[in-house]
Amino acid sequence: MTGTESTLLWIYAAIVAVWPIRFVVLKVILGRQRFLDAQAPRYTAADPPSVTAILPAKDEETYLSGCLASVRAQTYPNLQILVVDDRSQDRTGVIAREHAEADPRVRVLTIQELPPGWTGKTHALFRAVAEAQGDWLWFLDADTLHAPESLSILMEYGRTEGAAMVSLLPELRCETFWEKVVQPLGGIVLMQSFPLHTVHRDDSPLAFANGQYILIRRDAYDAAGGHEAVKDRFVEDIALADRVKRKGYRIRVALIRGIVTCRMYASLGQLVRGWSRILFDALDRRAIRLVWRLLDVLGFCQVGHVAVIASLVLLAIGQDRRFAEILLGLGLVHHALMYLVFRQIYRTSVPGSRHTAWFPVGNAIIDVILFRAIRMCLTGRVSWRDTQYGPSKAAPGRPEAVASRSDG
Numbered sequence: 001m002t003g004t005e006s007t008l009l010w011i012y013a014a015i016v017a018v019w020p021i022r023f024v025v026l027k028v029i030l031g032r033q034r035f036l037d038a039q040a041p042r043y044t045a046a047d048p049p050s051v052t053a054i055l056p057a058k059d060e061e062t063y064l065s066g067c068l069a070s071v072r073a074q075t076y077p078n079l080q081i082l083v084v085d086d087r088s089q090d091r092t093g094v095i096a097r098e099h100a101e102a103d104p105r106v107r108v109l110t111i112q113e114l115p116p117g118w119t120g121k122t123h124a125l126f127r128a129v130a131e132a133q134g135d136w137l138w139f140l141d142a143d144t145l146h147a148p149e150s151l152s153i154l155m156e157y158g159r160t161e162g163a164a165m166v167s168l169l170p171e172l173r174c175e176t177f178w179e180k181v182v183q184p185l186g187g188i189v190l191m192q193s194f195p196l197h198t199v200h201r202d203d204s205p206l207a208f209a210n211g212q213y214i215l216i217r218r219d220a221y222d223a224a225g226g227h228e229a230v231k232d233r234f235v236e237d238i239a240l241a242d243r244v245k246r247k248g249y250r251i252r253v254a255l256i257r258g259i260v261t262c263r264m265y266a267s268l269g270q271l272v273r274g275w276s277r278i279l280f281d282a283l284d285r286r287a288i289r290l291v292w293r294l295l296d297v298l299g300f301c302q303v304g305h306v307a308v309i310a311s312l313v314l315l316a317i318g319q320d321r322r323f324a325e326i327l328l329g330l331g332l333v334h335h336a337l338m339y340l341v342f343r344q345i346y347r348t349s350v351p352g353s354r355h356t357a358w359f360p361v362g363n364a365i366i367d368v369i370l371f372r373a374i375r376m377c378l379t380g381r382v383s384w385r386d387t388q389y390g391p392s393k394a395a396p397g398r399p400e401a402v403a404s405r406s407d408g
Helices: 003-032 064-072 092-102 120-129 150-161 177-192 218-223 226-230 236-246 268-282 287-317 321-349 356-379
Strands: 051-057 079-086 106-111 136-140 144-146 165-169 213-217 251-256 260-262 382-384 387-391 399-404
Touching: 003 287, 003 321, 051 064, 051 120, 051 150, 064 079, 064 092, 064 144, 079 092, 079 120, 092 106, 106 120, 120 226, 120 236, 136 218, 150 165, 150 213, 150 251, 165 236, 177 268, 177 287, 177 321, 177 356, 213 218, 213 236, 218 236, 226 236, 236 251, 236 268, 268 287, 268 356, 268 382, 287 321, 287 356, 321 356
Parallel strands: 051 079, 051 136, 079 106, 165 251
Antiparallel strands: 136 213, 144 260, 165 213, 382 387, 387 399
8 A cells, every 4th residue: 555545544534533523513412402392382471462474475376375274273362464475477366365365364465576686585575564563573484384383382482582583493394305315405504504502692693594484573673674674685584684683682593393394395406496596695695605515515425425436446456455445444434424414414304304325315416506506606696486686787796686487
């Protein structure tokens, strides 16, 4: 074995040695996190504040009825529900109006146009807030489902934590192979940049919220400038949370079990497009931050796949046998350690997941997602929800809705 081969093995051994540390750190972090479930305390104050649920919906005929039914079934009193039919071309508006006819708490706001300089969701939320009467605003996505006690539990969690903004990470409803393999990895790439133990520190500037479920006190929302202040963002939730925290308000993000679920994307194409958009904007549209995330995946995960394949090839052709045997041994240990870490990640995102062994495939899809997000940083162009956004002439690097086309 040559000196170069020996050096390569030591470098690879150092990479492998990172994984036991990651496993311990992940176990400690998850062990310290509080999970809210169906047995968590409910809000029981005698005079509960009013809440306005705001549900933006663009071509959401598949999920809207189920979501609205679960919101209408909430046990929390004093609830108003606003549905924003945002330029939908399917039965979204019809479904929303059917629920409004069945429940006087439900109102439907219809939007026909998207003004320049806005992203679709931020404009829909901005328009709805102007109609909202609640002391608290509850922003939620149409692909979420809610246990009857979820709002009461999250309101109580916010009260006990003294938080003006409360969000959560829902359990993922994954029905296809690609969802089960890719979704947990997309989530961990995002949360590496927004660790909750840091977000929850009042002395840390780091802020995070998940737009699938946000409860925010109206005064905190107004002080932060509302959605008009983040109108050009594709992940307006994180941008709004940043402004709320900078104003001195406390933010909390809960991990939950059995009270809220979400199905983000139903196909591989939607997964790639959706996570590319999320990571592009969540990491401040800075290519260098995305490159570091990509190098992490390549350097600490996929180098293990290369090591195993290379060692098997060397053994097959009978060259560098000792080097190949040690490399293979390290590669197998590397994969075993990665499996232990990814099992924790998969089962936290999708309880009972049996797809951990497919993480190498998921890693490859994450590569594609990160490459697309980096390209978005370089071009300033994003396609989402039938709308193509490009850099504004007035503000280079900021998106403007420039055209509409089918993009799924």
